[in-house]
Amino acid sequence: MKAKIVVGLDGHDSGERALAFAKKQAEMIGECELIVLYVVEWSPFSFQTAEENAQRSKRRGEEVAMAKERVIDPAIAGLEGPGMTVSGLVKHGDVADTINRVAKEHKASQIVVGRASDGGLARRIFGSATSNLVMGADVPVTVVA
Amino acid sequence: MKTLQTGALAALASVGMTGAAFAQEAMTLDQKVNQAFADATGPFVSLIFAPFPGTSFPWIVMWLVIAATVFTFYFAFVQFRFFGHAIALVSGKYSDPNDAGEVSHFQALTTALSGTVGLGNIAGVAVAIGIGGPGATFWMILAGLLGMASKFTECTLGVKYRNEYPDGTVSGGPMYYMSKGFAQLGLPGGKILAFMFSIFCILGALGGGNMFQANQAHAQISGIVGDYPGWITGIIFAAVVFAVIVGGIKSIANVTEKVVPFMGILYVGAAIVILAMNADKIGWAFGQIFEGAFTGLGVAGGMVGALIQGFKRAAFSNEAGVGSAAIAHSAVKTKEPITEGFVSLLEPLIDTVVICTMTALVIIITGQLVMNDAGTAFVLNEAGTAIKTIGDTSGVSLTSAAFGASISWFPYVLAIAVVLFAFSTMISWSYYGLKAWTYLVGEGHKRELVFKVIFCIFIVIGAAASLGPVIDFSDAAIFAMAVVNIFALYFLMKLVREELASYSARLKSGEIRRYEH
Incomplete structure (x- = not known):
């Protein structure tokens, strides 16, 4: 069976470092599938206006297209190699929960994410997506500095 | 809805009396416009709010209550049978994780709620209790x-x-189910109903959903900072609403979206704190509510008076049967339309059964209503039209006084809440009106812009003038929506019953199941 690694990207430098690390891992493993994932932060329990609700489906499509174009496609472009298959995914939801869910669904052996770079006040209080993922993941997580 | 029909009428009556002496002299342009408008719309308003002969019970209230009763029996008490399921739906237990990013049941529900929770819950209840006594709560x-x-x-x-x-x-919204649903059943007239509904919806949006809100928001603000011209409030409100609905300034809407639910929670929280402080009186308060419901406890009109006021305020507050909620709820992402029906039935529960009851209990428990020395009946005010209150308050000021009696600074929070609720109601109704507008004239950026600009202009008018007749008319327009909507619902309800039967069967068989999250 092919080993699978889920790489969580955030569109910043730390995500790229995670990607580079995962690529190196995959090369060492040999037969490996990389699933590159970008999560659009979204909560079903947020408050919206009626007009936003009516436009939501359209906006969601736009968000997915934009994430694919700006984050996923450039990331995938440099990854193809011998024995390595690469796929890209864009999902909506809580970042930590969604990365974990995708990893479980694909029976991945590892999750690779970048370390959260900026530490604002909110992150100190509520924790970053990365720390939430480390705390709650069902799959081994590698955090790349 | 946040209407204060009785309050507005009472205010109008007093203005009418003091103004009568001057009426013989020159009428200003404003008065002429008001007069002309009142004359033109008067018959329509009188028709909608006409009482049954020999009573003061408006037929429109009966129309709403009878419809609600018919639907309750027709769907075999769906509101109780599927209550738990509704909660499960809202909490996302049946939501497909692959639909993440689409409108959730929770979002559709809270959006609709922000259009109904407001002045009706704060001021309307006070009017009901003030006139009908605690029994009106029942x-x-x-x-x-x-x-x-x-x-x-x-x-x-x-x-x-x-x-x-x-x-x-x-x-x-109703205009779509009227035209498509009637066509599906092979019934004529669906398009005509949809046309009528749309017209009333636009008028209701500009009136009760806009001018009345602006007017009451200005009254609140000037009550705190002192009197100043209403058009200033109007311009500010119009500018902010314009920025949101035309400029698409998400940040303002986002702030409102977060602050309004917070205000709602704060309001209920404060009510619970006050009830806890007076925990020993809660039993007595419920005793008053039950006793008053069937005897009236000496209020004007007795038991029937209490009943009229209670029914009226519930209908005015939760808009059930008006059709506006059907517009707000329709954006949800679901494969089963009926799931949003289950979710929406929580709306009157939260709006009326929880929030309105909280207001009522606080007013009763803090002893705002004056009773005779024996504590057996209420003392009426001098005019004999309502129960005498401490400080002669009524409407929003009665609620304010009740909360202020226990938490001295709460009236300020309440004033802010009223203004914010008014704002969120305007945003909601601008959308309802817009949907009716685009149903009539077609969708398109320019056409939508025309309505949005008209909507903003009406905010200034609403805040600036004391438009009694216009407000009466817009209330009437909103209830005219209910006349058309409920008429259509009687024909279409069998389609809902089919959905209900199919859905419950699949829920029982396990075909519809929870997702693991």
Whole structure:
């Protein structure tokens, strides 16, 4: 069976470092599938206006297209190699929960994410997506500095 | 809805009396406009709010309550049977994780709630209790519970017959289920009903959903900072609303979206704190509510007076049967239209049975209503029209005084809440009006802009003038929506029953199941 690694990207430098690390891992493993994932932060329990609700489906499509174009496609472009298959995914939801869910669904052996770079006040209080993922993941997580 | 029909009428009457002496002299342009408007719309207003002969019971209230009762029986008490399921739906237990990023049941519900929670819950209840006594609360709760079935019916249809466009946007509401549903059943007249509904919806949006809100918000602000011209409030409100609905300034809407639920929670929280402080009196208060419901405890009109006020305020507050909620709920992402029906039945529960009852209990428990020395009956005010209150307050000032009696600074929070609720109601109704408008004239950026600009202009007018006749007219327009909507619902309800039967069967067989999250 092919080993699978889920790489969580955030569109910043730390995500790229995670990607580079995962690529190196995959090369060492040999037969490996990389699933590159970008999560659009979204909560079903947020408050919206009626007009936003009516436009939501359209906006969601736009968000997915934009994430694919700006984050996923450039990331995938440099990854193809011998024995390595690469796929890209864009999902909506809580970042930590969604990365974990995708990893479980694909029976991945590892999750690779970048370390959260900026530490604002909110992150100190509520924790970053990365720390939430480390705390709650069902799959081994590698955090790349 | 946040209407204060009785309050407005009373205010109008007093203005009319003091103004009568001057009326013989020159009428200003404003007065002429008001007069002309009142003359033109008077018959319509009188028709909608006409009482049954020999009573003061408006037939429109009976129309709403009878409909709610019919739907309750027709769907075999759906509001109780599927209550737990509604909660599970809202909490996302049946939501497909692959639909993440689409409108959730929770979002559709809270959006609709922000359009109904407001002045009706704060001021309207005070009017009901002030006139009908504590017993009005009982009838209000009963009407709220029955209204859950009306919401269920209209919101299921709203989702079932909405328009979904190729770009992913949706439009829904009574005008769509009237035209498409009637056509499906092979009945004539669906388009005519949809046309009538749209006209009333536009008028209601500009009136009760706009001018009345602006007017009351200005009254609140000037009550705190002192009197100043209303057009200033109007311009500020119009500018902010313009920025949100035309400019698409998400940040303002986002702030409102977060602050308004917070205000709602704060309001209920404060009420609970006050009830806890007076925990020993809660039993007594409920005793008053039950006793008053059937005897009236000496209020004007007795038991019937309490019943009228309770029914009226519930209908005015939760809008069940009006059709507005069907527009708000129709954007949800679901494969089963009926799931949004289940979710929507929580709306009258939260709005009327919880929030309105909280207001009522606080007013009763803090002893705002004056009783005779024996504590057996209420003392009426000098005019004999309402119960005498400490400080002669009524409407929003009665609620304010009740909260202020226990938490001295709360009236300021309440004032802010009223202004914010007014703002969120305007945003909601601008959308309802817009949907009716685009149903009539077609969708398109320029056409939508025309309505949005008109909407903003009416905010200034609403805040600036004391437009008694206009407000009466817009109330009437909103209830005219209910006349058309409920008429259509009677024909379409069998479609909802089919959905209900199919859905419950699949729920039982396990075909519809929870997702693991």
